[in-house]
Amino acid sequence: MGMTLTEKILARHAGVDRVEPGQIVNVNVDLVLANEISAAVAIGVMRGIKGATTVFDRDKIALVEDHFVPAKDTQSAKIAKLMKDFAIEHKITHFYDVGRGGIEHVVLPEEGLVAPGEAIVGGDSHTCTYGALGAFATGMGSTDIAAAFVLGEVWIKVPSSIKIVYNGQLGPMVYAKDIMLRTVGELGIDGATYHAIEYHGTTVDELSVTGRFTMANMAIEAGAKNGIFHADAKAIAFVEERTDRAFIVERSDDDAKYVRVINIDVGSLEPQVACPHTPDNVHPISDVTREDIFVDQVFIGSCTNGYLDDLRIAAKILEGKKIASNIRAIVNPGSQKVWMAAASEGILTTLAAAGCAVNTPGCGACFGGHMGTLGDGERAISTTNRNYVGRMGSPKSEVYLASPATCAASALTGKITDPRVVQTVLA
């Protein structure tokens, strides 16, 4: 019996010839990630581990200040400093302070810290993003991360895999985000718990690396342990532009075993919207726009959709226009590099001229931390990944999830809007 891509990566990192789903293995990791929230707890745990005087490898730990940045208040400053001091003490090579990194999941691939066939764990549930490049990557809590800081290994229960095959050509104004929202809607928010999602098909072959980040990012929204693509020429080129490190490109065997195979034809897929209050409450835009759903805030950014391609789409829709007078729009480029590229292309000016507030990179708005928190009774449409009760602020607020195109179109009208309609008007 053959093995899946995920099984092969785990077997190699566990130093064994093969693994079976359900088996528990000790996996040597290539990279351990933490942000200031997960690090604050992990550092405390590590200090309590007898004999843990050093980290396993100062080159294989990435620490990114991104959740409450720039520091929201003194408590946020305290945990940011805690992580910075730890980085200095242990001479951590890959430490990204405010203004030098951005959102962890945008930064790590951008800096060449992720390559195909690698095994990565992170103290953030969206660590699964790196599966876009053919790596095994999964999120964990702080105690596990502390253990990984010290040992360079974690115990992992080998997940069985769900194969999803996407075929068909995407219509205008339909993007990777729409495909993934549709997928989460199909699976349900616990439909892939303990499983790996393996993405296949001609549609994803055609997708940009950015689109694959968006899709792998939201694997956790179906409860998956990881989401993974096969690294193709596009993915390999992306990585080789950023690192000289050698890596191994694995492929699932033809006779690999999947617990479930799902076929999704995207040819007739409309833009999708996840309505409050779960990411699997997904509906086609034509259903959602049957009645007017006015919004107070539009948010474009995050580890799901804070990439340059995403900002380009938003800028194209908003260029030369003004956002609706009764709303605010907030744009968060995913990283310092995305910010600079968007600035040099004139995108930030276009968005600002349309009335958008352009922020410094960070996670704050997405999780109700700061820089875009919703008040009682407010409603947002957002390119982020979660819309649980209170996710972006008040428990009495509402969040709709959609693509950058749908969000930008909605910013123009002040209500949830099909971007294909705006496109027609523009044409």
Place this chain on the structure above:
Amino acid sequence: MESKLSGHAHKFGKNVDTDVIIPGKYCNLVDPVELGKHALEGIDPEYVATMKPGDIIVADTNFGCGSSREVAPIAIKGSGTGAVIAKTFARIFYRNALNIGLPIFECPQAVEGIAPGDEIEIEPATGIIRNLTKKAEYKAAEFPPFMQQLIDAGGLVPYVESRLANRSGK
């Protein structure tokens, strides 16, 4: 782990996510007691005020879904909650809860049988859950052997210490 846990039941539905267990704005806190003051605030702002130390959360499927924030189980533990019984748990929460020593039990029968306010007693060693109000008894799913070893060893930290000791002994 204590030999017996007991308290009254507080019932919740499906998919209690980490954003409602501990809203994002509190995620810059580290102190379990401070975090505990806001446990489940996003779904039941009265939970902390109405619960008594040792009380037990009883929830439907996929408890703890969403983010990897370890402060979610830390907040529940910090509030004085004795244990969580659910039909199923989300993967990362399950791992985090065991790592920080928040007792959790998977038991669909108990969730079906327990009503809000019922007096519950749990024997962690055997997984026996007793509903003293309804005079019923349920058996929680056993932990996989590896996880039971971790629990018996006192959590992940002693496990890491023993791995470190083995390495330096080589």
